[in-house]
Amino acid sequence: MPEGDALHRAARRLQPLVGERLDVETPNPRAQIGGIAEKLDGRRLLGVEAVGKNLLLRFEGGYVLRSHLRMNGRWTLVPRGTTKGRPWLVLRGSRYEGVQWNGPVLELTTRAIPRLGPDILDDPPRIDEMLARLRRGDRSRAVGDALLDQRLVSGIGNKWKAEALWEARISPWRPLAEASDEELRETLAEASRLMRDSLDGKPRRNRVYRLVGRPCARCGAAILSRGQGDANRIAYWCPGCQRV
Numbered sequence: 645m646p647e648g649d650a651l652h653r654a655a656r657r658l659q660p661l662v663g664e665r666l667d668v669e670t671p672n673p674r675a676q677i678g679g680i681a682e683k684l685d686g687r688r689l690l691g692v693e694a695v696g697k698n699l700l701l702r703f704e705g706g707y708v709l710r711s712h713l714r715m716n717g718r719w720t721l722v723p724r725g726t727t728k729g730r731p732w733l734v735l736r737g738s739r740y741e742g743v744q745w746n747g748p749v750l751e752l753t754t755r756a757i758p759r760l761g762p763d764i765l766d767d768p769p770r771i772d773e774m775l776a777r778l779r780r781g782d783r784s785r786a787v788g789d790a791l792l793d794q795r796l797v798s799g800i801g802n803k804w805k806a807e808a809l810w811e812a813r814i815s816p817w818r819p820l821a822e823a824s825d826e827e828l829r830e831t832l833a834e835a836s837r838l839m840r841d842s843l844d845g846k847p848r849r850n851r852v853y854r855l856v857g858r859p860c861a862r863c864g865a866a867i868l869s870r871g872q873g874d875a876n877r878i879a880y881w882c883p884g885c886q887r888v
């Protein structure tokens with residue numbers, strides 16, 4: 645699942661197209677609804693940025709193309725004229741083309757996108773504002789569930805949620821009401837640090853994510869997993885050193 649860091653990498657990758665007038669095509673029939681190609685063809689791309697898990701491409705004329713990658717979507721940048729197959733979208737510049745594969749969300753809008761919490765990859769991250777949002781909601785909600793709510797904090801996905809909570813030694817099951825400000829701040833700071841390192845290409849071994857049954861690197865207890873929250877996303881944690 646692409647998380648915020650993957651979206652930021654995609655935004656960086658597409659920067660060579662910024663400032664250019666683009667030829668726009670939608671080879672895949674699933675992307676042809678909404679007339680994206682007709683509306684954007686020949687317009688100048690003004691900017692590409694990742695906001696949480698969305699990639700926003702701003703075009704002249706006030707158009708904003710929102711791309712959400714869900715599980716399988718991706719963006720590539722290749723030399724002009726070399727794309728084969730049926731991507732959803734091709735943005736062709738003078739030397740390169742940006743290519744969007746597998747959608748699955750491609751939406752053209754002239755409005756602002758839905759209200760999202762502060763982006764965990766803002767530099768520096770707005771920890772105070774994220775904390776205030778976490779404190780405003782349901783106090784019985786588990787920390788691990790709340791961290792995935794994009795209205796509270798945007799950009800954290802399942803993997804970095806699990807890893808940040810392990811670093812901060814907090815169980816994903818702890819209710820928000822029982823987590824101190826200091827603990828929540830530390831968790832958010834760890835998520836920001838881990839994701840920024842990932843964005844910068846620094847390798848790191850997972851400590852709990854997808855490591856069910858393996859011994860914890862810190863205390864040796866066996867890693868557990870269980871579905872969490874309305875979406876039943878799998879939480880991973882160490883019962884030995886992450887405090888409920």
Ligand SMILES: [Zn+2]
Pocket residue numbers: 860861862863864865882883884885886
């Ligand atoms: Zn442990």
